[in-house]
Amino acid sequence: MTTHTATATATATASGADGARLRGPAVWALLITATAGFMAALDNLVVTTALPAIREDLGGKLEDLEWTVNAYTLTFAVLLMFGAALGDRFGRRRLFIAGLAVFTGASAAAALSPGIDELIAARAVQGVGAAIMMPLTLTLLTAAVPAARRGMALGIYGAVTGLAVASGPLIGGSLTEHMSWQWIFWLNVPIGLALIPLARLRLAESSAPQSRLDIPGTLLISGGLFGIVYGLVNANAHGWTSAPVLTGLIGGAALVGWFIRHGFRSANPMLPMRLFRDRGFFGINFASLLMFVGMFGSIFLLSQYFQGVSGYSPAEAGLRMLPWTGMPMIVSPIAGILADRIGSRPVISAGLAFQATGLAWYATTLSADMSYTAQLPALILSGIGMGLYFAPASYALMATVAPADQGKASGTNSALREVGGALGIAVLASVFSAQGGYESPQAFTDGTVPALWIGAGAVAAASLFALLLPSKAKEQSRRPAAAGAAAREELVVLDKAPAH
Numbered sequence: 001m002t003t004h005t006a007t008a009t010a011t012a013t014a015s016g017a018d019g020a021r022l023r024g025p026a027v028w029a030l031l032i033t034a035t036a037g038f039m040a041a042l043d044n045l046v047v048t049t050a051l052p053a054i055r056e057d058l059g060g061k062l063e064d065l066e067w068t069v070n071a072y073t074l075t076f077a078v079l080l081m082f083g084a085a086l087g088d089r090f091g092r093r094r095l096f097i098a099g100l101a102v103f104t105g106a107s108a109a110a111a112l113s114p115g116i117d118e119l120i121a122a123r124a125v126q127g128v129g130a131a132i133m134m135p136l137t138l139t140l141l142t143a144a145v146p147a148a149r150r151g152m153a154l155g156i157y158g159a160v161t162g163l164a165v166a167s168g169p170l171i172g173g174s175l176t177e178h179m180s181w182q183w184i185f186w187l188n189v190p191i192g193l194a195l196i197p198l199a200r201l202r203l204a205e206s207s208a209p210q211s212r213l214d215i216p217g218t219l220l221i222s223g224g225l226f227g228i229v230y231g232l233v234n235a236n237a238h239g240w241t242s243a244p245v246l247t248g249l250i251g252g253a254a255l256v257g258w259f260i261r262h263g264f265r266s267a268n269p270m271l272p273m274r275l276f277r278d279r280g281f282f283g284i285n286f287a288s289l290l291m292f293v294g295m296f297g298s299i300f301l302l303s304q305y306f307q308g309v310s311g312y313s314p315a316e317a318g319l320r321m322l323p324w325t326g327m328p329m330i331v332s333p334i335a336g337i338l339a340d341r342i343g344s345r346p347v348i349s350a351g352l353a354f355q356a357t358g359l360a361w362y363a364t365t366l367s368a369d370m371s372y373t374a375q376l377p378a379l380i381l382s383g384i385g386m387g388l389y390f391a392p393a394s395y396a397l398m399a400t401v402a403p404a405d406q407g408k409a410s411g412t413n414s415a416l417r418e419v420g421g422a423l424g425i426a427v428l429a430s431v432f433s434a435q436g437g438y439e440s441p442q443a444f445t446d447g448t449v450p451a452l453w454i455g456a457g458a459v460a461a462a463s464l465f466a467l468l469l470p471s472k473a474k475e476q477s478r479r480p481a482a483a484g485a486a487a488r489e490e491l492v493v494l495d496k497a498p499a500h
Contacts, residue, residue, distance in 0.1 A: 025144050025202070025204065026144050026145045026146065026149065028144075028198075028202040028203070029141050029143075029145065029202070029203060029204075030141060030144075030145070030153050030157065032195060032198055032199050032202060032203060033138070033140055033141045034137075034141075034157050034160045034161070035191065035195060036096070036100060036133055036134075036137055036195055036199075037134060037137045037157060037160065037161040037164070038160050038161060038163075038164040039103070039164075039188055039191060039192070040076075040130040040133060040134045040161075040164075041134075041161040041164035042164040042167070042168050042171065043072060043107075043126060043130065043188070046168040046172040046184045047068055047069055047072075047123075047168075047172060047184065048069070048168065048169050048172060048299055048300055048303040048304070049169045049170075049172045049173035049176060049303045049306075049307070049314045049317050049318050050172045050173070050175075050176040050181040050184055050314065051065050051068070051303075051304060052304065052307050052308065052314070053176050053180075053181045053314065054068065054116070054119070054181050057181065058113070058115055058116040058119060059115075059116055061237070062429065062433060062438070063233055063237055064116050064120070066233050066300075066425055066426065066429050067120045067123075067233065068116070068119060068120055068123055069123075069296075069300065069421075070229055070233065070422045070425055070426065071120045071121070071123040071124040071127065072123040072124065072126055072130070073127065073296075073418045073419075073421045073422040073425075074124075074127065074225060074226060074229055074418075074422050075124045075125075075126075075128050075131060076127035076131050076134070076418045077127075077131075077225060077415045077416075077417075077419045077421075077422060078131075078218075078221055078225050078226070078415070079127070079128055079131035079132070079218070079222070080134065080135050080414050080415040080418065081135070081217075081218075081221075081270045081271055081412060081415055082131070082213070082214070082218040082270060083095070083099065083131045083132035083133070083134070083135050083136070084135035084136065084139070084410060085212075085213050085214065085270055086132060087132075087135070087136040087139065089212070089213060091205050091206075092136045092139055092140055092143075092205070093140065093200075093203045093204065093205040093206070094205065095132055096132075096133055096136040096137070096199060096203070097196055097199050097200060098132060099129045099130065099132025099133030099134075099136070100129065100133050100192055100195055100196055100199065101129070101192070101196060102125065102128060102129030102132065103126055103129030103130050103133055103188065103192060104129070104188060104189055104192030104193060104196075105129075106122050106123075106125035106126040106128075106129055107126060107185045107187075107188035107189055107192070108185070108186070108189050109122040109125065110122035110123060110126060110182075110185040111183070111185035111186045111189075112182075122185075134414055135410045135414055137157070138154075138394065138398075138410040139206075139410060140203055140206075141153060141154070141157060142154070142398065143204065143206050144203070144204060152336075154394045154395045154398065155336040155391050155392070155394070155395060158332075158391050158392070158393055158394035158395070159328060159329075159332035159333075159336075159387075159390060159391050161390070163325075163326075163328050163329060163332075167325045167326070168299075169299060169303045169317065169321050169325060170318030170319060170321060170322060170325055170326075171184070171318070172184045172314070172318065173303075173313075173314035173315045173316070173318030173319070174314070174315045174318055174319075175187065176314040176315070177313050177314040177315040177316075178315060212268040213270075214266065214268060214269055214270035216262060217259060217262050217263070217266065217269050217270040217271065218270060220255050220256075220258050220259035220262060221255070221256065221259045221270075221271075223251075223252070223255045224251075224252045224253070224255030224256035224257075224258075224259055225252065225256065225419060225422070226248075226252065227247070227248040227249065227251045227252025227253075227255065228248065228249060228252035228253060228256070228423070229248075229252075229422050229423065229426050230244075230248040230252070231245045231246070231247075231248030231249035231252065232249070232423070232426035232427060233426050233429070233430075234248070235430050260273065271412055272405075275401060275405060275409065275412070278400050278401070279468045279469075279470070280396070280399070280400040280468065280469045280470045281397070281400040281401060281409070282465075282468060283465045283466055283467070283468025283469050284348070284393065284396050284397050284400065284413070284465075284466065284468075284469060285397075285412060285413055285416050286416075286462070286465040287348065287462040287465040287466040288393065288413055288416055288417045288420065288462075289416040289417065289419060289420040289462075290458045290459060290461050290465065291352055291355070291389060291417075291420065291458075291459055291462040292416075292417045292418070292420030292421045292424060293420045293421075293423050293424035293427065293455070293458040293459075294355070294356070294359060294454075294455035294456060294458040294459035294462070295355070295386070295421075295424065295455070296420065296421035296422075296424040296425055297424030297425050297427060297428030297429070297451065297454070297455050298359055298362075298424075298428065298451075298452055298455040299321075300424075300425045300428065300429065301428060301429070301432060301447075301448050301451055301452070302321070302362070302448070303317055303318075303321065304444075305366075305448055306320055306321070308438065308441070308444055309368055309441040309444050309445060310370075310372070320372055320375075321379065323376060323379040323380045323383055324358075324379040324380070324382045324383040324386070325383065326383065327380065327382075327383025327384055327386060327387050328383065328386050328387035328390055328391075329387075330387065331383070331384055331386075331387025331388055331391075332387045332390060332391040333391070334387075335351070335387055335388045335389075335390075335391040335392055336391045336392065339392035339395070339396075343469075343470075344392040344393075344395065344396035344399075344469055345396075345466060345469035347388055348388065348389055348392055348393060348396060348466045348469065349464075349466040349467050349469075350385075350388055350463075351384070351385045351386070351387065351388025351389035352385060352388075352389055352459055352460075352462045352463035352466055353385070353460070353463040354381050354382070354385030354388065355381070355382050355384075355385030355386055355389070355459050356385070356457075356459040356462075356463060357381050357385075357456075358377075358378045358379070358380070358381030358382030358383075358384075358385060359378070359382060359452055359455050359456035359459060360452075360456040360460075361377060361378040361381060362375070362378040362382075362452050363449050363450075363452035363453045363456060366445060366448060366449050366452065367445060368441040368442045368444075368445045385459075396469055397409060397410070397413050398410075399470075400469075400470075424455065424458070427454060428451040428452075428454055429451070431447070431450050431451040431454055432447035432448060432450075432451045433447065434447075435449075435450050435451075436448065
């Protein structure tokens, strides 16, 4: 008790004495990490409204279009936890800058791609850079912001990255129509080149030198997820019982199972399975996985529906998705206030329920000649749900683990989101291909409707998983211990802070 009181007093004194000093680094950290997170998250779905233009320019079948998205999300997903471990071992700022450089260079390569295969390869390298960069953004931000203001900073960060995922179709559509699809990648280059020196000068270095790299775990999860997604993407082209598809699905599932076993038995696994013993950690991660299954797959199809069926241009398609994609800008601040008052659990669960309802509404009413006005209720409901989820999700996640596990927790949650996105596109596109196709507006609608029902079901299940999060009272009871440990970490980080 005496030790705890002394720690709290020292923390309060440090915060009071260095308040002005802390404010500058915290603001810079939020600006740099949120911008980098925005770029990485944006590239998840920025391609969707450009898919018809890419198909016309470079050619390719439905499977190729899926891989232009999944090549990024898959490498992003399977290397996220390894990227976090690299940062812990060799320096978080150093690896953040390295990942940012790889991401920026691969963006230029994607813009210069002469064919669909080259574009897919560049997208895969983009995912590698994002996987190194993205999990370190939350760790760097958490270390730079005082505990008293950390909830607000993480809320802003979550809203920005959530908005990036949601606004991808609008930005991609506008750039494709008014410039060319290549500019969805050129956009990253000047931003990345500006962030690299800023990160070097303004972010504090930190590391966990005792951490070890889990090469076997990385190979297991990488091979497992690739096999599963490969099987799902190619199921309709080759048949569900074909040798390549069955090998991918069965072999991938076996490797994922081996990875889970490895997480229980290894002394230093990249993903300690012990973290999932916490109900809250288990709930928020599986809620995130299923939410991205429904959201990614639905946006992948609906952004093409607006162009191929409704006849809108890429920019018009992105603009008409704005009631969905832009809603987090309005709802996220409200969600943060609600989460502080009633806890994260009801806000996140309600948000996911809203989004599931929106997708179900779409599935019930969608037709080849549906007016835009008739689509608005579904778009608005989905947007409200997205805003209610994104803002408190990051904070709810970090509140379920000790500060020493925050890097792995961030990598785990981000990886499961990306896995959900890749699976969502693969599963919903597979359902779409089995029930419809690109032959006519009616065929496209016939394939989209059952796919949307799958997406709605996934997000509804996510809402139930979110109920496993701790109540407001339990969530608040965890904060003092986490704040004390985080404060001790801050004092160490301050000693390593660069001069400003």
